[in-house]
Amino acid sequence: MQEEVNLNTGSPSGQEPVNHNIVRFQDFWKKFYRNKSALIGGTLIILLILTALIGPYLTPYGPNAQNYDARLVGPSLEHWFGTDHHGRDIFSRIIHGMSITLRVGFSSVLIGMTIGVAFGVVSGYFGGWVDTIIMRFMDILLAFPGILLALAIVSVLGGGMNNVIISVAIFSIPVFARISRGSTLEVRELEYIEAVKALGASDFRIIVLHVLPNILSPIIVQATLNIATSVLTASGLSFLGMGAQPPTPEWGAMLSDGRNHMWDAPHVSTIPGLAIVVVVLAFNIFGDGLRDALDPKSKN
Secondary structure, eight states: OOBOOOOTTTTTTTTTOOOOOHHHHHHHHHHHOOHHHHHHHHHHHHHHHHHHGGGGOOOOOOOOOGGGGGTTTTSSSSSSSSSSOOBHHHHEEEEEHHHHHHHHHHHHHHHHHHHHHHHHHHHHHHHHHHHHHHHHHHHHHSOOHHHHHHHHHHHOOOOOOHHHHHHHHHHHHHHHHHHHHHHHHTTTHHHHHHHHHHHHOOOHIIIIIIIIGGGGHHHHHHHHHHHHHOOOOOOHHHHHHSSSOOOOHHHHHHHHGGGGGGTTTTHHHHHHHHHHHHHHHHHHHHHHHHHHHHTTTOOO
């Protein structure tokens, strides 16, 4: 006797309908869980975010509290990471600077991703002269190395972390625009998109409800990897004196302050440098794990 099938769910009649979103999430989690380095990266990111949120309330000293009797003291029980040339506790400054670093990374990528995806989707979906104009503008931005473009923008806007966020966001735009355009070109040719158009759906509705959900995977991966790039760029600008201004406990600025004490007190510059490395490494390996887990062609 042939089994009856529920036409609405595609599952046999009398059985619970299959939730395909749950199935996809389970498949993603299995792939992600097998990638141990991605799990380590994700755990590190969670710890970094918690530290940035809670840490400033638990530090033993203020980030700018000076003690000239304890200048350039090495790591000890009293000062875990030592002190700088002003007698400020480096551990406290690292913890306070973490929120600045993550804010720059997340904010710049969010702005760049929003604008870049909007340009890319419009370019890929409509094509023609719209595609030509948008992508030639993106080519102009891509012609400049990221750090040089950010440096030029900050030179025009002036120093400060808000201007650093804007500059880093601008050089992130063409990367997201190209990725979203390429994915949109593939999605718009699918048969169900043509069916939705035939039913009279507007272009805006098709883009928001049918195109964007199908191109999110590569965008999320790129956003994760771009946070690491943004952190490096922002730290580089602060190192050059065009980002955070003294006495802000930003890691790039702290690294710059320690240049004059590389030999007599190497911890002043080494520890902020290691903090930058940990953050960049965490987001990179997490992004690699996401890429493997979200790749439909990946079987392992």
